[in-house]
Amino acid sequence: MTLYSKKKPRRLNMHPQISITRRQLLAGCTVLAAQMGSDALWAQEVVKVLVGFPAGGAIDATARVYSNATSSLGTMIVENRAGAAGNIAAGTLAQSRPDGNTLMLAPVNVYCISQALYRSLAFNTARDFAPVGIVAKFPWALAVHPSIPVQNVAELVAWIKANPEKAMCGMAAIGSEGHLMAYAFSKAADVNLTFAPYRGGAPMTQDLMGGQIPMAFDAIPNLAQPHKAGKVKMLAITSATRSELLPEVPTFSEAGYPVATGETWIGASVR
Numbered sequence: 001m002t003l004y005s006k007k008k009p010r011r012l013n014m015h016p017q018i019s020i021t022r023r024q025l026l027a028g029c030t031v032l033a034a035q036m037g038s039d040a041l042w043a044q045e046v047v048k049v050l051v052g053f054p055a056g057g058a059i060d061a062t063a064r065v066y067s068n069a070t071s072s073l074g075t076m077i078v079e080n081r082a083g084a085a086g087n088i089a090a091g092t093l094a095q096s097r098p099d100g101n102t103l104m105l106a107p108v109n110v111y112c113i114s115q116a117l118y119r120s121l122a123f124n125t126a127r128d129f130a131p132v133g134i135v136a137k138f139p140w141a142l143a144v145h146p147s148i149p150v151q152n153v154a155e156l157v158a159w160i161k162a163n164p165e166k167a168m169c170g171m172a173a174i175g176s177e178g179h180l181m182a183y184a185f186s187k188a189a190d191v192n193l194t195f196a197p198y199r200g201g202a203p204m205t206q207d208l209m210g211g212q213i214p215m216a217f218d219a220i221p222n223l224a225q226p227h228k229a230g231k232v233k234m235l236a237i238t239s240a241t242r243s244e245l246l247p248e249v250p251t252f253s254e255a256g257y258p259v260a261t262g263e264t265w266i267g268a269s270v271r
Contacts, residue, residue, distance in 0.1 A: 046075045047076050048077055050079055050106075051079070051082075051104075051106075052085070053199065057219075058136075058221035059106070063105045066135060086109065087118070087121060090110050090121075090122070091123050093271050094124070101270075103270050105268050107176065111267055113175055113177070113180070114175060129270070132269055134267050135268050137264070137265045138221055139263045140217060140237065141217070141218060141220045141249070142182075142185070142215065143215065143235065145208060147214075152255065153189075154255070161191060167191065168214060169182055169213070169215050169216060170213040170215070171198065172198055172222075174195075178219065178264075179195065185257055188257045188260065189257065201218045204218060235249070236252045236257075237249055237250075239251060242254075
């Protein structure tokens with residue numbers, strides 16, 4: 001699943017913030033079915049799909065797309081265990097029965113960053129999880145509330161330097177890729193940001209649209225629809241090329257900050 005592919009295949013818009021081709025959906029579902037078990041096993045038991053963030057965000061939407069697509073194999077129930085940048089859901093997976101009937105969809109930080117960032121975790125990625133594969137990829141985006149008088153990244157940097165006491169940047173979680181990407185940008189731009197951590201992208205986006213925070217750094221699916229509706233202004237994205245869905249939004253490289261470049265992915269694992 002990608003939001004910035006140069007190709008233009010037929011797409012399924014099963015969620016207003018997620019776009020996925022039929023071929024990608026079929027391929028992803030085939031991988032999940034092949035690696036998680038037989039049709040007979042799924043038909044007999046409920047498969048729990050753990051998501052470490054609140055409902056309405058990019059990971060939650062991705063989990064529901066895949067759950068709906070594989071529902072013919074058995075009952076799929078998405079369970080949101082929000083908190084600790086996805087680590088609560090990961091701990092729940094680590095403590096579940098090793099029977100392949102508990103699936104987790106989680107971002108890069110759960111599988112990689114958390115292992116180095118936290119002294120004590122209720123899980124060990126290499127020991128406790130059986131990887132299924134990467135099910136989605138998308139870039140990060142920097143967006144501001146419409147009341148902020150800026151139209152591009154350069155103007156935002158100038159605004160931050162002129163209003164350091166107002167420079168609060170929302171992020172989905174401490175230690176997330178969005179946090180690290182926003183920090184890299186702040187260093188490259190030589191500005192100080194006050195980071196406001198949330199339990200997920202959905203509640204953060206609500207506060208950004210409401211003006212409770214002036215800016216936010218988050219995965220593009222959470223900010224794309226509000227941007228199109230004029231409720232936020234997306235200034236730049238971290239992909240190497242512009243998104244075909246948001247061609248008016250430049251990349252950070254185009255904006256003069258190539259250090260803030262990269263994409264996040266969502267990986268599926270079972271116990």
